[in-house]
Structures are given as C-alpha cells and as structure tokens.
Amino acid sequence: MSNNKYKSLLTNTLIFGIGTFGSKLLVYFMLPLYTSALTTAEYGITDLITQTANLLLPLASLGITSSIVRFGLDKAYRNNTVFSTALAAVAVGFTALLMFWPLLDSIKGITGYTLLIYAYVLTSSLRSVCAIFVRSIHKVKLFAYDGMQSTLLTILFTMLFLLKLDMGITGYVLAIVVADFCSVVFLFFTARLWEYVDLTSISRDITGQMLRYCLPLIPASLFWWVTNVSDRYMVTYMIDETANGLYSVSYKIPTLINLLSSIFMEAWHMSAISEKDSPQRSAFFTKVFNAYSALLFCAGGFLTLTCRFFMRYLVADSYFIAWKYIPVLILATVFCCFCNFLNSVYVVERKSTLSLLTVMAGALANVVMNFIFIPSMGVMGAGIATMLSYLVVFALRIYTTRSMIRLQINYLHMGINTAIILLQAVLMILQVPYNLLWSALLFVVLGLLNLRTLLAAVRDMLLSRKKY
Secondary structure (H helix, E strand, O other): OOOOHHHHHHHHHHHHHHHHHHHHHHHHHOHHHHHHHOOHHHHHHHHHHHHHHHHHHHHHOOOHHHHHHHHHOOOOOOHHHHHHHHHHHHHHHHHHHHHHHHHHOOOOOOOOOHHHHHHHHHHHHHHHHHHHHHHHOOOHHHHHHHHHHHHHHHHHHHHHHHHHOOOHHHHHHHHHHHHHHHHHHHHHHHOOHHHHOOHHHOOHHHHHHHHHHHOOHHHHHHHHHHHHHHHHHHHHHHOOHHHHHHHHHHOOOOHHHHHHHHHHHHHHHHHHHHOOOOOOHHHHHHHHHHHHHHHHHHHHHHHHHHHHHHHHHHOOHHHHHHHHHHHHHHHHHHHHHHHHHHHHHHHHHOOHHHHHHHHHHHHHHHHHHHHHHHHHHOHHHHHHHHHHHHHHHHHHHHHHOOOOOOOOOOHHHHHHHHHHHHHHHHHHHOOOOOHHHHHHHHHHHHHHHHHHHHHHHHHHHHHHHHHO
C-alpha cells in the first residue's frame, strides 16, 4: 500500500472542496431570491420538474456515468474507448427516452414542461459524461474549476431569467440547462475531449463489460430516487403543492451535509479503486469510515442546533415554518451518506447487483411508510419515513459488505451519536423550554465524543505527508 494514500485522499478532497463547496454555498445565498420570486406552490412545481429530470438521467445515459468512474480509473482500459462508449450510450438512451414524452406530459404538476425536462436531461447527461471522464483521467483541478464555474453560471442565469426577464418556473429550470450546456462546451475544448472521441475504438467486449456493470445501477438509481424523492410526489398528491414547496425547502439545509459528503466521495472513489488490491485495505477503509462518520455526526449536530437561524435568514417568511422538518431530515441525510460510503465497496468489487437489491429494499420501505405516516402525521411523516428507510439500507449494506471488506465499526459509538442528534431533534421540534441551550450542550457532548477520532485522522494524514 502506498505511503501517500492519506495524502492523496486529502489533496483530492481539498481540490474538490475548493471547486465545489465554495461555489455551491453561493446557492444558499440565492434562496432568498428563489423564495421571493416563486410562491410556495411554484417552488414545489420546480422541485417536481428537477426531480423528475433527475429520475430520467440514468435512463437517458443507460447509467454509463457509473462505468466511467470504475473503468476510466482502471489502467487496463483505454481512455478513448471508455469516453466514446459513454457518448454512444447517451445517444442511444436519450433517443429511446423520447418515447415517454406523452406519459411525462400527463403527470400532475409538470404538464406543459416536458420539453424543458428533456433539455435538462440531455445537457445534464452530457455534462456528467464529460466532467466524470475529466476526473477519471486525473484532471481533478479542471474538474473542480468546472464545478465552481458551472454553479456561478447557474446563479447568473437564474438572476437574469428570474429577476430581469421574470420567467418564473421556466426561468429557474432554464438557468440550469444553459449552465450545463456551457459546461459541456468548456470541458470539451479545455480538456481537448475531441481527441478521445473514436467510434472505431468501441468494442463489443468493453461495451459489454461496462454495460454489465452499470445496467443494474439503473434500477438502483431509480429505487434510490424513490427513497430520496417519492415522498415529495406523495406529499403533493396526498396534501398539495404548497406543502411540497415547504418540504422541498426544508431539504436545503440537510443538503449541506450531502454537499460535504459528495466532495469527499469524489476523492474517496479514486482512492478506494486505487487501493483495491492492497492487503491492508480493510484497515484503510475502517480508518476513513470512522473519520467520515465522526465528521458527519458533528455536522449533523451543528445544523440541527442552527437550522432555525439559517431558515430565518435564507428564506422568505412564508417558508420559515418548514424549519420543523429539518432535524429529522438531517439525521436521514447522515445515514444516506453512510449508505453512499458503503456503496464504494460495491464499486470496488463490481457488485452492482447488491447495490440494486439494498436500495430496492429501502425504496419499498420508504413507500410503505409514506402511506402509513403521511395521512396521520402530514409532512413530518414523510421525513420520518425517509429517515427509517435509510436506516434499512444502511443495515443491509453493513451485512452484505462484511464478506468483502471487514470494517471495524463501533456500533455503540454510532448509536450514542445517533441518539444525541435524535434528542436534539425532539427538543427542537417540541419547542421544549430552553431547547436551544439543551441542544447546544448536546452538541458539545457530540464534539467531545468524536474529537479523538478526528484527531487520529489528522495525525494519519500528517504522518503520511512526512513519509511521502
């Protein structure tokens, strides 16, 4: 095992962080604009449009973006073959997807926006292929720069279409489409991607390997979407668009945790695949997971404590009531991130079928619990159903990855951390007297519990840098 494995992971994480976190953070400062320019019902519709498009993305690309990561980082495969195969897959998948146009146009809430959805899907698919391929050929700085630039363009186009041109829902989505298109053009010329386009390099053998790996991930992505998003459709149908608008806004704060996690996971996949043949990879995975979970628990506790403050200054007054759904969604997001980490084991081992089966179980649990909880608990029931479904997926992935990589997880420690954040959530939601004080004290306890693990991670990285 290379001595600089921790240094490489830290360096890539910092690069992705500089290019992603700062720019994505700007989106949160745009929330006052979004929530003032759009009513709660309109915001609910924009959420349905973008989430529907995200549902269609793996279908439009045949899930090939997952194969780009796995095969592009593997030195056994030629880069031009991987990239050309990915582009061909998008062409085939998007063409086939056009047959579903009448079906999409009949869905409540998004009728009349089908063309916009298809434009979103096409530009997003092409951007994903280009950006992920750039990352797989180790142009991580360019990948990070593109992420920052794309976010800034999205903000600028949003201001133009919403404020200047007053285009409402269409303007909100069109800003994303135009920014993605600009990103494709930028990457294609900056990274000289045309040099990797060679249709004659596409072989039946490599295409078969890539499709066998990624095709099971298409239904996995669909079921993951069900776990993540189906509650918003069910809230819309079982309550109304306004309720979904509030619920969608409440997701914005927990998404900060997802953002933190996604930055790390982009770097982690590169390290995990690079260390796939190391005899000490179980120890490596365990140390990284322990530090990762400690950081997530601390982030979750902090956001639970401060969620009302963020909502007070980030959204219009009519949206503020959505804060009460945030604490439950924060805990749900933390376990979602744990599930994503364990999925990296499937990526390394090419066990995409297990990824499908575990997320299928979570999706089924989510739908069933939504039907049970939403009628009796309203929007809060959707949040609880989401949290419990992620726990189901986490438990299944812990069990199924044991035979691949033996992670030494301290379940008692995880249980205590979870209980502390859950207690914070209850105190905040029930508005117990002095709830902010009690929540702050619990956050301090949370920090002390995880301090040793975080310091150990820093020590490993510093020692690795000295060895390097």
